[in-house]
Amino acid sequence: MRSLFRALLLLLLLAPAWIAPAVAVFVEEKLDDPTLEARARDISAGIRCLVCQNQSILDSNADLAKDLRQIVRERVAIGESDTEVRGYLVTRYGDWVLLDPPFKLTTLLLWLGPAVIFILGAIAAIVFLLGRNRRPDDAESAGLSPQEEAEIDRLLDPEGHEQKS
Amino acid sequence: MRFRFLIPVLTFAAIAIVMWYALFNLNPTEIPSELVSKPAPEFALDAVPGYGPELSKSDLATGKVVLLNVFASWCVACLAEHPFFMEIKQQNLVEIYGLNYKDTPDAAAQWLDRHGNPYSRTGMDIKGRVGIDFGVYGVPETFVISPDGKILDKIIGPVSREMFEERIRPLLNGAGS
Numbered sequence: 001m002r003s004l005f006r007a008l009l010l011l012l013l014l015a016p017a018w019i020a021p022a023v024a025v026f027v028e029e030k031l032d033d034p035t036l037e038a039r040a041r042d043i044s045a046g047i048r049c050l051v052c053q054n055q056s057i058l059d060s061n062a063d064l065a066k067d068l069r070q071i072v073r074e075r076v077a078i079g080e081s082d083t084e085v086r087g088y089l090v091t092r093y094g095d096w097v098l099l100d101p102p103f104k105l106t107t108l109l110l111w112l113g114p115a116v117i118f119i120l121g122a123i124a125a126i127v128f129l130l131g132r133n134r135r136p137d138d139a140e141s142a143g144l145s146p147q148e149e150a151e152i153d154r155l156l157d158p159e160g161h162e163q164k165s
Numbered sequence: 166m167r168f169r170f171l172i173p174v175l176t177f178a179a180i181a182i183v184m185w186y187a188l189f190n191l192n193p194t195e196i197p198s199e200l201v202s203k204p205a206p207e208f209a210l211d212a213v214p215g216y217g218p219e220l221s222k223s224d225l226a227t228g229k230v231v232l233l234n235v236f237a238s239w240c241v242a243c244l245a246e247h248p249f250f251m252e253i254k255q256q257n258l259v260e261i262y263g264l265n266y267k268d269t270p271d272a273a274a275q276w277l278d279r280h281g282n283p284y285s286r287t288g289m290d291i292k293g294r295v296g297i298d299f300g301v302y303g304v305p306e307t308f309v310i311s312p313d314g315k316i317l318d319k320i321i322g323p324v325s326r327e328m329f330e331e332r333i334r335p336l337l338n339g340a341g342s
Contacts (some may be wrong), residue, residue: 051302063267064303090199092200093196094198094300096196
């Protein structure tokens with residue numbers, strides 16, 4: 001019974017791996033050349049649907065997404081490169097249409113921000129941890145005054161030990 | 166180090182202020198127009214039947230500020246701004262051109278027939294390609310066009326009286342219309 005339960009649990013944990021992501025592909029006018037069609041889809045997958053903003057135009061059924069897919073196909077068919085096709089859309093809708101924002105001066109903070117915050121956090125954590133470890137050491141090593149040393153010597157030295165008799 | 170306890174408090178306050186601002190002042194569904202301060206794209210469209218003359222890029226450079234309103238008979242929000250556009254026309258505040266987006270000629274003509282025609286020119290963008298050239302991603306959108314045919318601003322969604330006073334009126338005066 002218990003092993004069955006465990007097996008079920010394992011299956012649930014692995015669920016994201018064995019359920020294939022549902023990708024809806026809307027096929028209107030496919031390009032005849034399969035490599036061009038594949039390229040058009042590849043580009044479309046990276047173009048944001050402006051109506052339903054966190055979907056790509058490849059898996060949105062909004063009217064505008066359909067038109068944009070059509071435009072991507074047309075541009076690919078007339079022999080434009082991937083960057084040219086993206087450029088066509090960017091001049092109309094801005095960098096926003098790209099699901100991956102480009103790396104440039106105005107997006108520096110966006111791309112490097114997390115790394116900078118991570119590094120600052122790591123430095124803060126290291127400083128904090130080192131500081132916490134050192135403090136008790138300092139207290140011990142700095143600790144004893146000459147009188148205390150003398151007192152210890154006196155107590156540890158059996159010769160000079162005062163006998164209580 | 167007496168005020169060390171303030172570090173987390175201030176960090177939280179800074180984050181809270183940024184998020185508060187973003188929550189109430191930024192609208193993530195509003196995409197700024199890429200075309201602002203650029204010339205309008207090339208286009209030439211036939212008029213909605215009976216509601217001419219037709220509309221092309223050269224008609225936009227009129228020597229005064231004009232509005233280019235993207236509308237459609239299937240667009241519910243367009244009805245919200247329509248009475249105000251009729252008022253603008255009656256008071257002759259600014260000329261409005263109508264870009265009929267992804268509509269049929271009949272439906273567009275019927276719609277203008279029923280609700281009145283505030284436009285001094287109309288163009289039918291039946292396939293929606295001109296709209297895409299203008300960066301339109303929803304209806305209504307209203308472009309403010311400069312005297313030399315450049316796009317000065319774009320208003321997304323229905324134009325209200327307040328929005329007109331705030332964003333369009335200053336442009337009318339600034340350009341000396």
